[in-house]
């Protein structure tokens with residue numbers, strides 16, 4: 001946790017001012033019981049009203065000044081803790097944004113969300129309370145003992161007995177509770193995961209009548225989380241009553257022995273009142289300190305989880321070498337590429353070799369799970385290859401920056417995602433410099449203009465979160481328009497025509513290929529009709545290339561392609 005707080009350096013001045021204010025506040029609180037003692041010993045015992053009024057006014061002034069310091073300190077603490085957590089959220093977000101898909105797979109989306117939100121809130125909470133207590137609790141407890149000592153040294157023996165007992169109780173309880181806090185945050189991750197899956201997959205859940213079982217799944221995890229939370233609270237809950245009991249016993253002893261000492265003439269009544277007030281201050285400081293110890297383990301578990309993100313280096317990083325300008329444009333070459341997902345038993349792609357260039361359409365076809373998406377994702381360097389290499393324009397993609405590599409590519413993923421905003425904003429997402437003409441042209445080619453014109457606001461129609469207010473096919477067409485507006489060297493269409501009807505599919509591909517004659521096009525598809533006219537068709541099976549050629553060649557000599565074709569086309573279509 002201390003490592004995390006290194007980032008507090010920029011708040012050194014507000015922290016120093018806060019600490020100074022809190023020291024003043026603590027000293028003023030420590031002084032008040034002594035004034036009370038003087039009022040009783042001198043003012044009341046000697047019936048000196050003038051003295052009582054004078055000291056009473058002094059007391060009010062000191063208390064008011066102490067409170068003012070406390071208010072300013074609270075403001076500075078809130079500013080520091082909120083500023084620090086905002087900075088931390090930014091750092092975590094920036095780090096997560098730099099992650100490759102490896103790290104996303106490693107942490108999981110739900111955990112990344114909890115770490116960026118709830119874990120950082122735990123840190124803010126410990127700062128809000130901890131900064132104050134770090135200064136006040138030691139000064140108040142040690143100062144109170146010292147002041148009590150000045151009032152009656154013999155009676156202070158009670159503190160010497162009580163404080164080690166208190167310390168041991170806190171230590172034992174903390175040791176028992178500590179391990180549960182890390183577990184609680186992990187369970188919160190699982191809770192978020194189920195919640196997220198339920199919200200995203202609500203249609204599937206409803207359609208499959210799984211509401212009941214999903215509810216049970218959520219309840220199980222929720223119960224697990226709350227039972228751990230109850231367990232921790234049960235352990236921690238014993239802390240306060242025990243501390244209060246011990247401190248009340250201490251006060252009874254003070255009153256008991258103090259009374260005896262007054263009778264014997266060793267102590268004045270005012271001093272005993274002050275002594276009791278100091279004992280109360282010790283008690284409240286110790287209780288506040290124990291509250292810090294209650295929040296601390298959870299914050300410490302959260303700090304570990306945040307540090308895990310901050311200390312993780314993205315597996316895919318840009319090389320520091322200066323980039324050489326491309327001599328060629330739109331050339332892609334796979335040289336004996338093998339790739340496995342982390343933890344997978346066998347490679348998703350084996351020894352893949354092929355090349356393509358501008359003006360060429362390369363189609364990738366194969367059964368589900370044969371590695372089609374993996375192959376095209378490797379071109380975008382979402383993952384790095386295990387062996388072999390991928391060259392774009394004759395340069396190994398590991399020797400170029402991810403930004404410049406992706407600038408050359410217009411990519412439409414299998415699952416199109418749109419962002420909340422207007423249709424034109426969503427298309428322009430592909431190219432900020434695109435003007436209205438570019439947007440219209442991209443939409444035309446993507447066969448999106450017709451449905452956009454039917455919308456009330458046209459290109460200014462608002463798309464709701466995740467594109468919920470448009471159909472799957474319309475979403476795919478907007479995603480295609482978003483790639484087209486980039487006018488890149490390379491297009492990658494990952495099975496993104498699947499939600500289109502036959503006519504739109506044909507129209508779209510015709511318009512698309514007309515507009516991309518200068519570019520390199522890679523089309524992933526499961527439909528033979530979508531790949532028939534490609535310049536080369538790569539047939540994938542279990543991550544291996546089992547055939548490369550044009551439709552007619554493969555139809556003649558490739559058994560797997562023949563199987564795919566005969567499962568989809570009629571005899572007339574094949575001929």
Ligand SMILES: Nc1ncnc2c1ncn2[C@@H]1O[C@H](COP(=O)(O)OP(=O)(O)OP(=O)(O)O)[C@@H](O)[C@H]1O
Nearest residue numbers: 105341344348366367368369370371372373374375
């Ligand atoms: N993030 C991942 N982590 C681990 N394994 C993965 C991951 N993504 C895909 N795989 C595995 O890699 C293999 C190839 O998957 P890929 O998505 O490339 O297939 P595909 O041919 O595109 O399938 P589909 O047509 O169904 O989209 C599959 O066995 C899949 O389970």
